[in-house]
Amino acid sequence: MTSSSASQSAAQPGPRRRTVMAAAGAGAVALSVGSPGTSPAAAVTSADAEAAAVSRPPRPGTGWQRYVQGPASRTVRPVRVLGSTGDVRNPPALLKPGGAATTLRRPQPSPAPRWPEGTTAEASSTHAGNNGNDGQPRTYDAANAIDGNPDTFWNDDTLAAFPDVLTITMPDARQLSGITVISNSDGVPTAFTVDAWVNDAWKTVATVTDNDVIQRAVPFAASVTTNRVRITVTAVQDTSRGAFTRINEVWPEPVEPVVAPSVTVDFGKVVVGYPRIRFTSASDNSPGVRVAFSETQQFLTERSDFTRSDQSGGAGRGTDQFAVPAKGADWTDHKGFQAGDKVYADGLHGFRYLRIALDALDSDAPAAQPWGTVAIDSVSLDFTAYVGTPGTYRGWFLCSDDDLNRYWYGAAYTNELVTDTFRQDDVDPRNAWSASLEGKLVLHDGAKRDRDPYVGDLAVSARTLYLTHDDTAAAARNVLADLADHQRADGWIPPASISSYTLPLFDYPLWWVTCSWDYVLYTGDRAYAAQYYPNLLKVLDTWYPSVTDEAGLLSKGLNNTGGYGDYAFLGRTGRITYYNALYVQALKDAAQLARLLGHSADATRWAQRADTVTEAINTHLWDAAAGAYLDSATGPARHAQDGNALAVTAGIADADRSASALAHLDGTTQLPYGNAFMDNDTLFDGASERVYAFTSYPEIEARFIAGRADSALDQIRRTYGWMDSHDPGITNWEGIGPDGSLYEDAYTSMAHGWSTGVLPALTHQLLGARPTSPGYATWEVRPNPGDVAWAQGQLPTPHGALRVSWQNTGNTFRLDVDVPDGTRATVALPVNGHRMTVRSRNRLLWDGRHASDGRASIVDGRVTIPGLAPGTYTFTARHTG
Structure with missing residues (x-):
């Protein structure tokens, strides 16, 4: 979820990462040089580069582990000292617990000058x-x-x-x-x-x-x-x-400040949890320390880039405070005051950089003083989020493009950071705490903020979860069930617990529908579907009809919804393509859920309504002059990424309109750091320079679906390449502003679950494997190779591991598939069936014109083999001439 602020400032560009491929026993290995988001890389020799030309794909199940970013344990330590100011002795000692101490010293300041009485x-x-x-x-x-x-x-x-x-x-x-x-x-x-x-x-x-x-x-x-x-x-x-x-x-005097002694450490990537500092001793005047946190160096100052207390009264004035006892202390940063109403700490933080300064707030005297001596043994973090290690990954991905591998696992790590327990002291302070969620595993939207589960964010982050750590799928269910349990009497479903479940968003009840179908599709949890089916009926048959106009289109403003927001709090009213395209998708998903539960009349009604809305969108919201869907039927003409992308993925746009809409986005929204979410600035200044990975995900999917794999990969490389190669590196940003900046300055979340769409896009579209019915009872493999030479991966299913591997050369496409017990698969090879032969092991399935056994056929230009029973299959397609 994002806030409504439209201000940005330019970020300092970091060096681009240079990658080369080197041979290794298990296959191709990428060595990275010059990335601000990673630890120093090994040197690369010319022999390594030469070996890249003859390197072979890793064996299935090997090689991907090196990309995993999660910590080895819940105790995480910084990787380097970034710098220090003032009187600091032995800063590197912070990295080596149990040895010599790092010492900070500051003399007692003189009293502040005062104006004469009566001034x-x-x-x-x-x-x-x-x-x-x-x-x-x-x-x-x-x-x-x-x-x-x-x-x-x-x-x-x-x-x-x-x-x-x-x-x-x-x-x-x-x-x-x-x-x-x-x-x-x-x-x-x-x-x-x-x-x-x-x-x-x-x-x-x-x-x-x-x-x-x-x-x-x-x-x-x-x-x-x-x-x-x-x-x-x-x-x-x-x-x-x-x-x-x-x-x-x-x-009334010029007083030069005495520089506060400080030391800054770098954890190497964004982490989340409770900071811990082991103080070995201190002077006997209760010297204070102020601890500041930041996800980026750009906003690393004497205060944190963000603290929850900023949204709840600012008790800490941007830092966490601690008064160090003379005998020292093993201090873990938890929310609360150390002494009455003085010396406040905020508790959990998401950050990469941590700055410790010997200083204190004036209001904290005498409990904490801004002078004295403090000796520190070590700094660490009690990591609270999901710890993703090679042993915990139930799904994985690997391909011939090292950058794509890095982006996939960067997204996985980003999502791990937001997979955490809902705790009262750690969630958004704006009335987001809920007794019904306390202690449950959830998917928050961000590691730093807002730290509240938003259902729209789950449209991306839950898919990422299902494809990596499906054993924690309860994190998604807990959120979906809780929001349904707080459904309003008129059928509207809240977007999150924030504002005591009252934040008015127009689109998020639709995301609840699509996310509920996703949850059932990936997990097969029929009990959830049955329990919350009445909520589905109420939101689709009561609330959304109340905001539907005479053409059958959703129109924001009806039923007193003019003040409702959406995923970006955009000032859009009336007929909006994005809302209506999402409505079509929700109706189609709801129809599938209804069929699963045997409610055929509901399924038919929703499917028919989806057709009606589709026709109305194409009639009223298609801009023939631009060759794209309008953002809004009223006001200045503009064309948005969200509506045009969803029109393709929801099946609203036919092949011609899909091609035209994507071509329009190509010509109007491409930026070095992704595709903008608007093609002009008529909605707000800078809209055409803002990139949301959240709305980029359906566009990337749309490009794959429309047969434009190369353009999908180009968009991925620009969007995720920018985030990966700029501070803080690895994790996925909430949004990108003009010139690649942090779109909301320091407030921007640099590890946001809704931005992890590169992971499901690469698994479902590039690798090509995805479920087609609940619990993977049926699934398909439909690869879209683009310029990628090979890919392999594993998807976790309720029936066991689904494994896919393919290699693509100029004349041959080979696909290996493991079909788990209890499932059926369909394979759609990305080849022109009229110029290719297809064999399974030594058996000819397709001779270039027709099937030898009647099973294979041409569907949407692909040689397609349905109904594969459990087992292991190899398909090889070769050019016939």
Whole structure:
């Protein structure tokens, strides 16, 4: 799930990964050089490169294990020290527990300068006050900048309209040599001037540009005698919530900050869990440490890129706090206060980089002090998510393209990070906790945030789970069942537990339908289907008809749904192709579920409704001039990735329209980092530069389905290649913004389950294996090789392992299939049957014109062999001329 913010900032591009193939005993091995997301790679020799030309595919079941990213145990340690500041001795010792300690030292600071009694302050504008989480009023007026309390601040009310002016007036004139400006981390003035009232006129005494520090000493060119000082802010650091000025304190002297001693460690990839720091000793003044976390170096600062307390009152002001006892402590970061209402920690974090600083919040005194000495033995993490090791993978994938292998296992690891137990202290604080989910395994949307199970995200992340660790399929069932149990009286199903199950989304009840079918399709859990069939009836036959117009199309705005959002909180109303294409898919999936349970009348009704909606989409939402489906029937013409892709995958678009729509997306949305989800900016500024892997997944599938495997692979390589080769590496981002940036700055989740579609796409479409009826009772193998020379993999089924392996050369396509007991398979070879012969072992099945035994036939241009009983099969197709 994503938030509604549309702000982005450019990310620093990382080096592209260079890969070469090297021979190994088990097959081809990829060695990576220069990736910011991985540990240093081994050197590659020229002999290795030469061996690549003669390397052979790995044997089935071997070679893929090297790509697995999960930790070896639940205790995870950093892989390197990234850097340190201030007085830090022996930083590398943090990586070696039980040896010498890392020591941080900081002298006791002098008292802060104070303005004379009677000094006042006024501002050009002031943001209105409000109440904090404790119910107490918060004010943001100018007086906060001179009250001696750095926890309060002046906040302007102009939101990016400059200048912002703060004027400080003393009761009597005095000599000033400068001032110090202390600002809030999310309102730092980057450019400002300081004027003094001298000889009945304002005189500029200092100009500051390119400021990026919270405590800025501003010495004057020469001392002045004055009773008034004016600070004029002309620029501030932009944030995801806009640009505004926040000044916590102004001191009447220039005071250079004493650099807080800090050390930053790198865990090598995004991890999730409870940070743990072993302190061996400390000075006897309760020195504090502030621990900051970030998924990227770009947003690695003195505060975390995100903390849950930011959404629940900001008790920790962006860091987790701990006051170190003199005898030391083995501290595990859990949510709560260490001393009364002081020294707060947020608990679980998702991050790659961890920064420990000897520092403390002023509000935490005297329980924690920002000075003293602290000795640290080691840093680690108690990993809470699913631990994916080579031994736990029940499904795997491997092919001749090392990049694709890396993307598949990067997606698997991303999904492991969000497969976790629902715990009250660790979920989104915006009323997401639910007693009905507490203690259950779930699929959260992100490792860092929102940490709540959203059903739309399951449309991708649950498929990834079923194909890797299907023994934890309960994680998907728990979410689907819980949301159904909270169905509204009118049939609407909530998208998540957030906001006490009331977040109004228009599309997510449809995703509940499709995800419920997916769950039954992959697991065969008929009991779930029967138990929640009444919920299916209610959402499809009560709620969605209430938002259906005279043409049979869903129209957001009907039945008071104008304010409802969707997966990206987009401001779309009326007839939207995406909603209606998803509706068609949900109706078709529901019809299959109805047939499974013997409700033939419901199945027929839903199938007929799907046909009606399909016809209406093609009548009212097809843009013949553009050759693509409109995003919306009203407003400026634009064409969206979501609607056009789903129109193909749901079978709404025929072959001609599929080809045309995908060609339109080719010509209007291609970017170096994927395909944009809109072809222009009429919805919001920057829409044509934003990439969602969530909506890219159905487009990638659509390209495979439409016979455009090369373009599907190109899209995969651009989208996932960008994420893989840029910080933090390996994991899949929530969204990508202009120029490949983090689309919501520091708030962006860099390990998001809804972005893992590359994994099911490669397994189901490239390898070609997928279930066609519940529990894999029937399944098919329909490879789409593109430019890939070979692929192999295993799919876990309730009946045992389903194994597929193929090799594709210029003249021959060979396919090996293991059909588990209790299942039946269909094979559709990606060959032109009129120019190929097909054999199974030594038996001729197809002679280039017709079948020798009557079983093989040409279906959709492929030689297709249905009804394969359990056993092991080899098919070889060769050119006849």
